[in-house]
Amino acid sequence: MAANNGLRYKDKVTIVTGGSKGIGLGVVQVFVKNGAKVVFCARREAEGKEVEADLNKLGIGEALFIPCDVSKEEEIKNLIEKTVAKYGRIDCLVNNAGYHPPHMPIDDFSSDDFRELLNVNLVSYFIAAKYALPYLRKVEGNIINMSSLVGQIGQFGAVTYVATKGGISAMTRALSIDEAKYNVRVNSVSPGNVWTPMWNSGAQATPNPEKTIENGANSQLIGRYGTLEESGTACLFLAADATFCTGIDLNLSGGAELNYGIKTMRGEKELPF
Numbered sequence: 289m290a291a292n293n294g295l296r297y298k299d300k301v302t303i304v305t306g307g308s309k310g311i312g313l314g315v316v317q318v319f320v321k322n323g324a325k326v327v328f329c330a331r332r333e334a335e336g337k338e339v340e341a342d343l344n345k346l347g348i349g350e351a352l353f354i355p356c357d358v359s360k361e362e363e364i365k366n367l368i369e370k371t372v373a374k375y376g377r378i379d380c381l382v383n384n385a386g387y388h389p390p391h392m393p394i395d396d397f398s399s400d401d402f403r404e405l406l407n408v409n410l411v412s413y414f415i416a417a418k419y420a421l422p423y424l425r426k427v428e429g430n431i432i433n434m435s436s437l438v439g440q441i442g443q444f445g446a447v448t449y450v451a452t453k454g455g456i457s458a459m460t461r462a463l464s465i466d467e468a469k470y471n472v473r474v475n476s477v478s479p480g481n482v483w484t485p486m487w488n489s490g491a492q493a494t495p496n497p498e499k500t501i502e503n504g505a506n507s508q509l510i511g512r513y514g515t516l517e518e519s520g521t522a523c524l525f526l527a528a529d530a531t532f533c534t535g536i537d538l539n540l541s542g543g544a545e546l547n548y549g550i551k552t553m554r555g556e557k558e559l560p561f
């Protein structure tokens with residue numbers, strides 16, 4: 289048995305934004321089960337507290353929920369400060385909280401819609417990194433930014449979202465260069481379709497949810513959605529094992545970016561759900 293009883297991130301203090309549901313929840317669960325002390329945030333307190341209580345029953349690692357809306361700089365600052373006050377260090381920051389607005393052409397997005405989305409999806413990652421880095425540098429820790437495959441390949445009716453995700457992957461590369469002198473690694477993860485509450489509520493808003501969900505699964509070569517556990521495991525790999533990786537964008541996509549498909553939408557009157 290390994291020195292840490294097989295626990296791959298024992299006692300490592302990790303912050304996960306948007307950890308009460310979806311991909312972030314998968315990251316929180318996998319890190320706690322591997323011995324980490326995980327501080328996670330979301331806006332809805334009751335859901336966060338429930339996740340915290342469930343995980344602390346496991347008797348491995350630790351979970352601590354702190355309410356925080358990542359669109360507010362003061363709340364992000366508070367999240368970092370409370371983490372350091374309780375645990376005295378930060379080994380890993382997983383920037384994950386984000387939002388995908390309904391699919392629309394550019395004509396239907398206002399510039400304020402775009403500014404708000406940039407604030408939640410991109411500027412929040414910058415702010416959390418900025419306040420966490422003084423601590424990450426002390427322990428040669430790492431940052432993982434949840435991007436998206438669509439930042440590389442684009443997506444219909446999602447001009448603002450895709451721009452925020454492209455920005456995340458580009459910012460990751462730039463920050464990895466600056467932080468290398470402190471031995472802080474900065475990487476991103478680009479999921480394809482992972483089955484989460486966000487995916488489900490997006491599908492329910494389409495004319496034929498069942499068909500949308502089926503198409504979502506078949507968009508991956510692997511022919512299904514990614515799971516929360518697979519998302520957490522990919523992040524654990526970057527945090528715990530990938531010590532020679534910095535500035536990379538790890539596709540967690542079931543091969544969705546590969547091969548030709550039927551892609552033309554010329555003449556289509558409806559969005560291609």
Ligand SMILES: NC(=O)c1ccc[n+]([C@@H]2O[C@H](COP(=O)([O-])OP(=O)(O)OC[C@H]3O[C@@H](n4cnc5c(N)ncnc54)[C@H](OP(=O)(O)O)[C@@H]3O)[C@@H](O)[C@H]2O)c1
Pocket residue numbers: 305306307308309310311312329330331332333335356357358359384385386387388408434435436437478479480481482483484485486487
């Ligand atoms: N699911 C996919 O297929 C997919 C694909 C590519 C990329 N991603 C990316 O993965 C990340 C997570 O997506 P998901 O599908 O897991 O979403 P989700 O199911 O909607 O979960 C989002 C989590 O973030 C929290 N959150 C949302 N807005 C927040 C805010 N302003 N401040 C703090 N917490 C906030 C939510 O809790 P509250 O609502 O209580 O705040 C929840 O815990 C996002 O960055 C998304 O762009 C997802």
